[in-house]
Amino acid sequence: MRLPVPLPKSYRLLNHGPTVLVSSAHGDRRNVMAAAWSMPLDFDPPKIAVVIDKQTLTRELVDASGEFVLNVPTRALAKATVQVGSNSGRDGDKFAEYGLATFAGSKVAAPLLEGCVGWLECRVIQEPHNQSRYDLFIGEVVAAWAEAEAFKDGHWQPEADLRSIHYIAGGAFFETGKGFQVDAE
Amino acid sequence: MRLPVPLPKSYRLLNHGPTVLVSSAHGDRRNVMAAAWSMPLDFDPPKIAVVIDKQTLTRELVDASGEFVLNVPTRALAKATVQVGSNSGRDGDKFAEYGLATFAGSKVAAPLLEGCVGWLECRVIQEPHNQSRYDLFIGEVVAAWAEAEAFKDGHWQPEADLRSIHYIAGGAFFETGKGFQVDAE
Numbered sequence: 001m002r003l004p005v006p007l008p009k010s011y012r013l014l015n016h017g018p019t020v021l022v023s024s025a026h027g028d029r030r031n032v033m034a035a036a037w038s039m040p041l042d043f044d045p046p047k048i049a050v051v052i053d054k055q056t057l058t059r060e061l062v063d064a065s066g067e068f069v070l071n072v073p074t075r076a077l078a079k080a081t082v083q084v085g086s087n088s089g090r091d092g093d094k095f096a097e098y099g100l101a102t103f104a105g106s107k108v109a110a111p112l113l114e115g116c117v118g119w120l121e122c123r124v125i126q127e128p129h130n131q132s133r134y135d136l137f138i139g140e141v142v143a144a145w146a147e148a149e150a151f152k153d154g155h156w157q158p159e160a161d162l163r164s165i166h167y168i169a170g171g172a173f174f175e176t177g178k179g180f181q182v183d184a185e
Numbered sequence: 186m187r188l189p190v191p192l193p194k195s196y197r198l199l200n201h202g203p204t205v206l207v208s209s210a211h212g213d214r215r216n217v218m219a220a221a222w223s224m225p226l227d228f229d230p231p232k233i234a235v236v237i238d239k240q241t242l243t244r245e246l247v248d249a250s251g252e253f254v255l256n257v258p259t260r261a262l263a264k265a266t267v268q269v270g271s272n273s274g275r276d277g278d279k280f281a282e283y284g285l286a287t288f289a290g291s292k293v294a295a296p297l298l299e300g301c302v303g304w305l306e307c308r309v310i311q312e313p314h315n316q317s318r319y320d321l322f323i324g325e326v327v328a329a330w331a332e333a334e335a336f337k338d339g340h341w342q343p344e345a346d347l348r349s350i351h352y353i354a355g356g357a358f359f360e361t362g363k364g365f366q367v368d369a370e
Contacts, residue, residue: 015221016351016359017202036200039224041236041319049234049321051226075365082369130315134226136234138319156353166201166351166361168341171369174201176351177362180260184267184356 001148005118009154010144011040013072013118014048016156016176018164021071021081022050023102024061025110032094032113033058034085036167038070046141048122053135057089062124063131067108068139072118072164074150075175082171107142117150117162186333190303194339195329196225198257198303199233201341201361203349206256206266207235208287209246210295217279217298218243219270221352223255231326233307238320242274247309248316252293253324257303257349259335260360267356292327302335302347 005013014020017039023032037051048070052059062068073081080098087094095102095111102111108121122139130136146152150162158179166174190198199205202224208217223235233255237244247253258266265283272279280287280296287296293306307324315321331337335347343364351359 012354016353017204017221017224019202036202037224037226039202039222039234039236041222041321047319049224051224078365079367079369082367086369127315130312134232134323136226154354155357156359158357158359163362168201168364169197169339171367172340172343172364173367174341174343174364175362177348177360179353179357179359180263182264182267182356182358184264184271 005144008044019167026064031089070120071116119145190329193229204352211249216274255305256298256301304330
């Protein structure tokens with residue numbers, strides 16, 4: 001069951017460093033790519049940072065629309081994550097090619113990917129110098145969602161079978177492992 | 186055994202999203218804090234991004250020195266990670282208080298923390314607008330090191346007992362889990 005995540009808790013979907021899929025749309029074009037380089041940037045209003053290379057179709061669609069979605073995939077989508085990270089949407093629709101189903105978000109036109117455990121709908125905060133020099137985009141999170149089995153009441157469920165994934169390189173990932181609690185007293 | 190990491194591979198120390206400890210020094214002052222919000226930003230020359238709050242002593246030392254180190258801790262340092270993330274170095278030397286041993290880096294004066302599995306020595310690329318508006322720092326990685334048991338020849342060792350950690354919130358972490366390989370063909 002997919003539930004909304006209160007915006008001030010939405011940073012937690014990224015806080016542990018998962019690899020994400022960046023989806024985008026403009027007019028009748030849409031795309032999805034993989035990004036290991038994203039992070040939270042602020043709590044409230046929530047902001048995130050993500051690197052979107054100049055040469056990608058995603059960049060073109062994000063520049064045109066001012067919007068994107070960060071989708072947090074699970075291991076079932078690991079192969080698709082590598083595939084959409086290795087191929088360009090300019091060569092054909094990646095959703096069709098890799099069998100990726102989508103659903104509509106609430107605040108942005110970019111599609112949300114089925115089978116993920118978290119979704120952050122984002123609007124670009126225009127910072128042309130960062131975008132041009134570093135391919136660095138800052139987004140305000142305007143809506144967030146999570147699969148309740150994996151994340152609910154503002155918390156990842158440490159024993160859930162549905163887990164995010166963490167990209168290393170060359171098709172290699174780490175799974176998110178066991179949760180543990182530290183008493184800092 | 187600690188080995189140098191070739192700079193173009195150093196992004197891999199952060200690519201999977203571990204929580205890091207940010208160490209800093211200026212004159213005879215030094216500090217360490219925790220940061221869940223960091224990411225690679227470029228391959229070669231390698232750059233990283235990290236959020237350093239304005240109110241921290243770390244910020245003062247980084248602003249004064251133009252340098253910092255990102256240390257990648259293991260579970261053995263999880264309690265210390267929460268402690269140095271919850272207390273200010275203005276109230277006393279956190280290295281002494283939490284029993285954190287250090288060693289010297291090769292390019293920066295900030296201390297490197299014993300017991301970590303990766304170290305990124307960084308020099309700030311001055312971006313005053315990002316620093317002021319978003320607490321966002323961009324650093325060039327000028328030297329990198331890894332514990333060979335955990336990371337060698339440019340690769341994390343997926344079966345190593347020494348693993349990085351991923352902060353959730355409220356003293357809760359995920360361990361880095363099992364490594365797995367995807368064939369994207």
